[in-house]
Amino acid sequence: MIDKLDFLIALAREKHFGRAAEACGVTQPTLSAGIRALEEQLGAVLVNRGSRFIGFTPEGERVLEWARRIVGDARAMRQEVNALRHGLAGHLRIAAVPTALGLMTALTTPYRTRHPHVRISVQSRPSADILDLLENLEIDAGLTYVDNEPVGRARTIPLYRERYRFLTAARNGPMAERESVSWADFADVPLCLLTPDMQNRRIVDRLLRGAGLKSDPQLESNSIVVLISHVRTSHWCTILPERLAETVGLEGEIRAIPILGAPVTPTIGLVVPHREPMAPLTAALVNEARRLADEED
Template sequence: MIDKLDFLLALAQERHFGRAADLCGVTQPTLSAGIRALENDLGVLLVNRGSRFIGFTAEGERVLEWARRIVGDARAMRQEVHALRHGLAGHLRIACVPTALSLLPALTTPYRTRHPAVRITILSRTSADILGMLDNLEIDAGVTYVDNEPVGKVRVLPLYREHYRLITAANGPFSDRDSVGWADLGDAPLCLLTPDMQNRRIVERMLRQAGIEPRPQLESNSIMVLVAHIRTGQWCAILPERLAETVGSGGELKTVAVTGPAMVPTIGLVVPSREPMLPLTAALVGEARRIAEDGAA
């Protein structure tokens, strides 16, 4: 039954029979037959079908919840049994909001030192995407904002508080200043992340609290695109302090303190709220706890 539940989870992820089959490494007829066999076993219709995938029935949505638990438990069992004999090995999948990507080496480098047989994949995703991917077992852990918007039924480990700085070129806007107030940024040539990014929503809220209606002249979902524009000397951006210091450390860019009342959201590690925890994930939680306790983040 596990393989059929895997088919169902893949369909929930891809919302398309062909792509779900590709994800599972089977043909589309094999996937469709597997899901129909599952429906026959359970005696209910799970998927609304037409010429294409339409959605899940109410019974299908409930079975999806069970599928996540059962498949998650099966993966945990396999990992634990393997780890008892051979140590941790396998594939650890992490998704992270773009503004926190500079934190990840503090997590993954000691993790790799302790568990060299584990292969790690890191994806840059929005906070909403991260929660959806966790729910659908597409990733093992996420690094995201944990106290600004609801995070749902996940286990949360706070890592650090996010402060903000203006980043500009050495000869760019506000480069002659040591600090700037939120209210001073009304006419600034800002480039910001796109509105689907939680960082953008946080920055906009702080600007509005200072009486400024945000009107960025450029937006992108890529930090590298923002930095490339800032380097021209014609743009500036508001970024988390940790990220601003990372991208501005080469001398071409300058970071300027942003003063005045501001939100201080928390970045944390989120993992599925389930027991037993996947051994690969439990080891990552251990690294995160060390970071939080040592203040190394």
């Protein structure tokens, strides 16, 4: 049954029979037959079908929740048996919001030192995508905001509070001579910011509104590299988290000036599936996160 439940999860993720079959490494007829066999076994229609995938029936939605739980537990079980026989090894998949990528090495480097046979992949994704990836078993953990928007049924390990810096060119950049700035100072500054689908941008927008300003950047991008490259020209400025500003290689060309007066700063943390027992690779990452959180305190 596990393979048929895998088919259902892939269909929920891809929302297309052909792409779901490709993701599972089978033909589309094999995937469709597997889902039909699951429906017959459970005595309920799970998928609304037409010329294409339409969606899940109410029964299908409930079975999908069970499928994620069962398949996740089965993978964790296989991982634990393998760890008992051969030690911790395998593939750890992490996704992080772009503004938290500066913290990643503080987790992955000690993890790799303790568990050299684990391969790690890291991808940069918006916060909403991270929760979807976690729910659909595409990643093992995420690094995201844990107190600003709902994180669903995930388990969270808070790591640090995000503080902000105003980035401007060291020579001739707006307010480059200042030792600190306030949110109200950005009224006439040519800002380039992350795109609105990024949670950090929504946080910055709220902080600007709190200072009585409208968020009206002259340039938006989902790439930190694009923002930094524009700041280097001396014609643009941006607002980024302190930790990220420390890791983007400013090389004396850009000043990262503290911004004073944020009433509440959001928390970045690790999110993992709410599963007991926890998969060994994930449990080892949680241990690293807790060590890091203790250091932050």
